Amino acid sequence: MELDISPLAPAQFAELNPVAGVDLFTAPIGNGYKGRNNLLLAKLCEGTKVAGVFTTSKCASAPIDWCKAHIANGTARGLLVNAGNANAFVGQVGAETVEQTAQAAAAFIGCTPQDIFVSSTGVIGEPLDPAPMMDAIGQLTEDHLGDYEAAANAIRTTDTYAKGAGAVLDLDGVEINISGIAKGSGMIAPNMATMLAYVFTDAPVSAEVLDQLLKPANQSSFNAITVDSDTSTSDCCLLFATGQADIEPITDINDPRCALLAEALNAVLHDLALQIVCDGEGAQKLITVKVEGAVSDESADVIARSIANSPLVKTAVAGEDANWGRVVMAVGKAGEPADRDKLQIRFGDLLLTEQGRRSPHYKEEEASAYMQNDQIEIGVDLGLGDGTATIYTCDLTHGYISINGDYRS
Amino acid sequence: MELDISPLAPAQFAELNPVAGVDLFTAPIGNGYKGRNNLLLAKLCEGTKVAGVFTTSKCASAPIDWCKAHIANGTARGLLVNAGNANAFVGQVGAETVEQTAQAAAAFIGCTPQDIFVSSTGVIGEPLDPAPMMDAIGQLTEDHLGDYEAAANAIRTTDTYAKGAGAVLDLDGVEINISGIAKGSGMIAPNMATMLAYVFTDAPVSAEVLDQLLKPANQSSFNAITVDSDTSTSDCCLLFATGQADIEPITDINDPRCALLAEALNAVLHDLALQIVCDGEGAQKLITVKVEGAVSDESADVIARSIANSPLVKTAVAGEDANWGRVVMAVGKAGEPADRDKLQIRFGDLLLTEQGRRSPHYKEEEASAYMQNDQIEIGVDLGLGDGTATIYTCDLTHGYISINGDYRS
Incomplete structure (x- = not known):
């Protein structure tokens, strides 16, 4: 199977100095x-x-x-x-x-x-x-x-x-x-x-x-x-x-x-x-998940991974869908301390939720426009403490299914 | 979006008696x-x-x-x-x-x-x-x-x-x-x-x-x-x-x-x-994951979920690929007690691995034929104790991506 070069690939291989020895x-x-x-x-x-x-x-x-x-x-x-x-x-x-x-x-x-x-x-x-x-x-x-x-x-x-x-x-x-x-x-x-x-x-x-x-x-x-x-x-x-x-x-x-x-x-x-x-299999977009305000760094890490590994979050990003409800879901399922009514969710600089509901400043068309970028940042502030974590992932696309499922060994 | 009825749907709705009250x-x-x-x-x-x-x-x-x-x-x-x-x-x-x-x-x-x-x-x-x-x-x-x-x-x-x-x-x-x-x-x-x-x-x-x-x-x-x-x-x-x-x-x-x-x-x-x-989104096959021989039922449950939630296992089943290496991976990543050299993996009644390697009885064509069924059972015996667990899931197909990623809200 010949694979197309990832659209997120660097323009060229890094210039590396030789290392003596x-x-x-x-x-x-x-x-x-x-x-x-x-x-x-x-x-x-x-x-x-x-x-x-x-x-x-x-x-x-x-x-x-x-x-x-x-x-x-x-x-x-x-x-x-x-x-x-x-x-x-x-x-x-x-x-x-x-x-x-x-x-x-x-x-x-x-x-x-x-x-x-x-x-x-x-x-x-x-x-x-x-x-x-x-x-x-x-x-x-x-x-x-x-x-x-x-x-x-x-x-x-x-x-x-x-x-x-x-x-x-x-x-x-x-x-x-x-x-x-x-x-x-x-x-x-x-x-x-x-x-x-x-x-x-x-x-x-x-x-x-x-x-x-x-x-x-x-x-x-x-x-x-x-x-x-x-x-x-x-x-x-x-x-x-x-x-x-x-x-x-x-x-x-x-x-x-x-x-x-x-x-x-x-x-x-x-x-x-x-x-x-x-270069994640089928990747079209790089996703950065930044969690802050968790009760500890460990708790932030669990929540960030819950978001970054959620198939529903990853397919939403693939579909350029500003579906912050799936981020709420992924925070909720992580099992870590979270308070629905203190949760703030951002896509890039756009504040989507505050006080347990959609932000009054939310504009659907702004969020949708943001999702067309090839680098997406999902920010979550739990409002509970000082714990932070950053996890990187990619979107989940038909390319992933094709690479891993569309053939017989 | 109109969805096709799942190929795994029952032939008809169950006959249910009225319940008085x-x-x-x-x-x-x-x-x-x-x-x-x-x-x-x-x-x-x-x-x-x-x-x-x-x-x-x-x-x-x-x-x-x-x-x-x-x-x-x-x-x-x-x-x-x-x-x-x-x-x-x-x-x-x-x-x-x-x-x-x-x-x-x-x-x-x-x-x-x-x-x-x-x-x-x-x-x-x-x-x-x-x-x-x-x-x-x-x-x-x-x-x-x-x-x-x-x-x-x-x-x-x-x-x-x-x-x-x-x-x-x-x-x-x-x-x-x-x-x-x-x-x-x-x-x-x-x-x-x-x-x-x-x-x-x-x-x-x-x-x-x-x-x-x-x-x-x-x-x-x-x-x-x-x-x-x-x-x-x-x-x-x-x-x-x-x-x-x-x-x-x-x-x-x-x-x-x-x-x-x-x-x-x-x-x-x-x-x-x-x-x-x-009726899982995009499901084409029902997968039963049966784990036995774990150190406890709780440990078996974690391992069974690790297999059932693995995108690589689920795409392999979608592709009708008898890819037991991915089951080894999913057991290994679960973090629960496991001994590579005691691990037995079955697809249906077919023994695929024993003693830390492919079974001498393994026949690729038998395993491939089995994967064409619409109900697949993945059996894992860890050989360590009496812990058992059974988890049900479905395969991961292009249908899942289409339902969850192929549109903008």
Whole structure:
């Protein structure tokens, strides 16, 4: 199935600086993608530190098990990713495949297999043959070592465009580079799956600090997006620091340089996360749900997700229908503290409801005109406390049904 | 928008016995439905007892507030329902409309307004004008007093067929009748909304026992269905007992006759609930999700709902795709105890997975053939404990998107 490029796609792939200590290799390995490079190997210099966050699925894939087992070491020399087969739910053979391919990558790079991080994305339940991957690793050439767009393309499945984002910052007078790639479209899907993100920096940062930087950045980016409320068996975000930038190592999260680094990292992850939502299966509109005035941030988060995951809200946006009654419904069903008569709902800057009824300032034609935008903000103020949350999603269209339902496997 | 009748609709409306003490009146009141009776008034004889369950929405409609305030009395003389306007989220005027229309119904019947139970279904946020309802109540005629199909038609919104179910049982040598009607399609929708169910019996049952019978029956029927995971502001199920059958009153849930009554009531509510799922917006297939082997019934329920609400599972069924990988995903994301390597997944009687991988007995063509049925059973055995749950849903098709997204309000 050929998919049209999402109307929300960026005009072009981000301009990303090379990150010293990172060499990118890509190669074709089949798995349903003929004539396309769908294997990525990132070779990382000695001394590279790593932190990661992984799917909370109870049915995680074999590569996730592998990465979780080794992430605490905090050291990495390679990242190996294949697209087309998730190596998930295939029994013990899944772990064996990960080990064999990690060994091949380790032999190529000259390190232990434990320092190779592995991801697979694609069909669930089909055994993944390690042989083509091992053959490909043995034949890698140094053609596109700094080509992040080629790397982002290699990890695509149903993604309609390659996703990249980066930042450049100054620490101690030295230029620090952050370059990241991601993939994701539906949270999971048949011959395709998963949200993956890999971010590289040349800053010298300890594994512990990387972890402390990654977790909050992930929370406000990848954990703040939803396409269809479905969670992959293979979701993974890894942050690598090669340490090639010539500054004093950062080993304490209270180091003042961490604030700058965190700001840049947050921006990169946020950008990548929005690129994933904008490539949500069938997406025509980007929806930002902002909840404030909840009794706590956690409560705001539950309400924001209730709105962002509501099929009725998402189809209303698809139909350019200013149907705020469905937002009332989604707030009401969330089960969190809410007072109908204090609830304020906005679409963009337009106040739709106040005091438990339609606002007297509401004008149907203004609301309808607003809904024609390709970026829609739904604002909810519960009027109860200081809790806030922002969640990003996309509309639910015929395209989603076509991609996920209009065929037989 | 004219909707085709659901392919899962019953061949005809159920044959329902009249229930002594219940007179049904219908009338047209406009609200977007020209030339159609969309007001129902059920006149109940003196001594009628009532129990009810209501939406858990924090943004409940004005009629729900009214019913909740009076249900503890346990007495009823009338039921007033309008279709076309939900009288929800309209501020204080909503409560005034309920009170005025309840007063009109009470005057017609000759009782206090507190004994009139009121439901409204339809558009949210539009003030409901009480005048046409009050006028219609004053002009009701005794044309269709025992016509449950006319009553079921009067409360329809996007429903593509009228829903009724009944039972006849013998208690102490006397024929006891149970006759019920319901409406529901999407859990809520723009010019239409909500699941409503009203069940009448001539058995003499105390309000306390009615409540004890209704709650478990509701749990395994209406609370076990999901079309789109969205919960209306107006959901309501009421059980009325007129006491006209000439047997000793039932005032204790341990009365042995309660077991027979419970069995019949459970069957009626289950039938009505399945009729609602089979009329789910765009439904082409009825899906039964049976989970067993969970650590508890509650855990099984969470997992079953995770599967039944997954857009990817529902689109796979729509596409007749035996995509059990999506069931693995939905189990994994539920957050409940699960062991990938103990998980068994069945479609009907076909075992698809065992020991953390595709079953060696799996035959793609058998599974694909099974998916062509219009009733699909997804079975999951977690292999961990004795917890079970069954949830009913329908597939997610282009019809759902068309009904909810293909127009502007």
